[in-house]
Amino acid sequence: MIKSLAEFFSWSWFLPETFQSYEWENPLLLNLLWLIPVLILLRKFVKFLKRPVLELSLPKKATKGNPWTYLRLIPSSVFFLFLILLAVALARPQRSNERVEQYTEGIDILLVMDISESMDLQDFNPNRLEAAKKTAIEFINGRFGDRIGMVVFSGEAYSLSPLTNDYDLLTSLIEEINFSMIETKGTAIGSAIAAGTNRMKDSESPSKVMILLSDGESNAGNVDPIFAAQLATAFDIKLYTIAVGKDGMVPYGTDFFGRPNMVESYLDESTLREIASIGNGQFFRASDGQALNSIFKEIDRLEKTEILENRYKETADFYRIYLFWAMLLFVLWLALKSAFFNNFLLD
Numbered sequence: 001m002i003k004s005l006a007e008f009f010s011w012s013w014f015l016p017e018t019f020q021s022y023e024w025e026n027p028l029l030l031n032l033l034w035l036i037p038v039l040i041l042l043r044k045f046v047k048f049l050k051r052p053v054l055e056l057s058l059p060k061k062a063t064k065g066n067p068w069t070y071l072r073l074i075p076s077s078v079f080f081l082f083l084i085l086l087a088v089a090l091a092r093p094q095r096s097n098e099r100v101e102q103y104t105e106g107i108d109i110l111l112v113m114d115i116s117e118s119m120d121l122q123d124f125n126p127n128r129l130e131a132a133k134k135t136a137i138e139f140i141n142g143r144f145g146d147r148i149g150m151v152v153f154s155g156e157a158y159s160l161s162p163l164t165n166d167y168d169l170l171t172s173l174i175e176e177i178n179f180s181m182i183e184t185k186g187t188a189i190g191s192a193i194a195a196g197t198n199r200m201k202d203s204e205s206p207s208k209v210m211i212l213l214s215d216g217e218s219n220a221g222n223v224d225p226i227f228a229a230q231l232a233t234a235f236d237i238k239l240y241t242i243a244v245g246k247d248g249m250v251p252y253g254t255d256f257f258g259r260p261n262m263v264e265s266y267l268d269e270s271t272l273r274e275i276a277s278i279g280n281g282q283f284f285r286a287s288d289g290q291a292l293n294s295i296f297k298e299i300d301r302l303e304k305t306e307i308l309e310n311r312y313k314e315t316a317d318f319y320r321i322y323l324f325w326a327m328l329l330f331v332l333w334l335a336l337k338s339a340f341f342n343n344f345l346l347d
Contacts, residue, residue, distance in 0.1 A: 011216025013321050022318070024090035032087035040080060075336040078329050085326035089319040106145040107207035107303060108163050110137055110196045114214035114244070115179055116154040116187045121215070123250040123267055124289050126255045129177070131289045132213055132244060137171050139296040149199055152177060153192035155184025155220040159199060189271070193228035193239075201235045208237045209303050212275065215245040217268030225271055229278040239279020240299055241272040246287050 012018060025031065048343065071174045113132060124131035140148055147163035148170060161173050189212070196210050210232060229239060247267055251260035269285065276283040282302075286292035 008257060013318075013325075019093070020092035021095060023096055025094055025317075027091060029087060029091040032090070032215070036080065036083045036087065040076070071119070075333055078333045078336060082326050082329040082333055085322045085329065089323040089326055091187070091319075093239055093322070095316050097316075106147060106205065107209060108147045108149075108200055108203045108205040109143070109303070110149045110151060110200055110208075110210045111139075112151045112153065112192045112196050112210060112212045113177070114154070114189075114192075114216065115152045115177060115181060116216060117179060117185065118216050118265065119244070120179060121245060121250050121252050121263070122260070122289075123246050123265070124244075124292070128215055128244050129179070131292060132176055133174050135289070135292050135296050136213075137174055138293070139300060140167050140170060140174075142300055143167075147203075147205070149196075150174065151192055151199065152181060153188050153195070153221075154179075154182045156182060156188050156193035157192040157221070158182055159195055160197060161201065177343070184220065186195045187214060187218055188221025188223075189215040189218035189275075190223035190225040190228040191221030193225065193232055194223045197228070197235055197237060199234045200232075200237055207303070208235070209240065209281075210237050210279070211240045211242065212272070213244055213300060214244045214272065214276060215243070215265070215267060217266070218271060225275060227230045228276065230273040233279050236280045237279065239276055240281040240284070241276040241279075242284045242286055242292070242295055243267050243269050243272050244286050244292065274308035 050116070096267055113136065115129060115131075119129040119132070120127050122128075145165070147165055148167070149163040150160040150170060150173065152158050152160050160169050160177070164170060192214075193212065196212075200208050200210070232239060245267055247265060249262040250265045252263045253261045269283075273283045282299075284295040284298070286295055
């Protein structure tokens with residue numbers, strides 16, 4: 001936009017790159033630029049036909065290379081420029097700036113992650129916990145506008161992060177998760193769901209989701225997992241459960257010769273299935289890192305937040321500049337057309 005009168009007198013308005021940056025409200029009127037020379041020539045021709053020829057006898061010096069004779073062209077040139085700028089003004093040069101605002105009502109998501117000792121088993125690379133952390137971070141970074149929180153548990157539950165939109169902070173907290181965060185041994189699934197419910201019960205979000213990730217049976221805590229699931233459902237929290245790991249012999253550490261030690265792993269799949277059923281969600285089984293990643297992608301798809309857009313188009317008009325110059329040239333032409341410039345006899 002024009003901020004001062006001095007900007008009207010800037011030569012930058014007439015540079016080719018300036019015209020290339022414009023959008024035109026009435027682009028068809030730019031065709032007048034081609035008609036102006038035709039109309040001027042036609043006017044000259046008609047004028048020539050109507051005017052009688054006056055024969056004069058002049059000295060040869062007066063007919064050869066007298067620069068003063070070209071002054072008579074100044075008024076016509078000024079009028080020609082006036083018509084060009086008037087055509088440009090009528091075509092209405094503009095510049096538009098489209099601004100897009102994205103927003104969403106968002107949903108609340110709570111990740112509940114098992115960090116018991118069994119999550120150190122190495123049927124995932126490098127182990128179950130690190131694979132789960134990596135996948136959780138990728139899931140968080142793929143969300144938009146949602147509040148996400150974190151609860152970790154082993155023999156008891158610990159609220160690592162409240163529901164937040166600060167994904168950078170949440171990511172850094174997840175990266176720091178380790179097996180020594182909770183001293184109490186075991187797998188307290190009921191306590192973990194109860195802690196998550198306590199975090200989400202006062203939420204006014206239109207959708208509340210809890211994602212429970214565990215690799216063992218509930219053998220600790222003072223809250224029954226099924227009762228905890230029923231309590232969560234009473235607060236309209238949807239429960240997804242992910243069973244991590246394989247049943248049977250899985251690698252854990254190495255022996256003296258560098259060969260992997262094999263230990264037996266058991267997973268209580270039935271409890272996790274029942275929790276998901278009560279919570280109106282789904283149960284998933286992840287036997288390796290790729291499957292775990294696919295599960296989180298599926299949950300991301302199922303709980304996708306609709307992103308709404310507001311588009312604002314700001315348009316700035318610049319026709320006033322060219323209309324100003326056109327009127328200035330028109331006034332100048334009126335002053336010149338009766339001046340001595342128009343009275344030179346030599347043609």
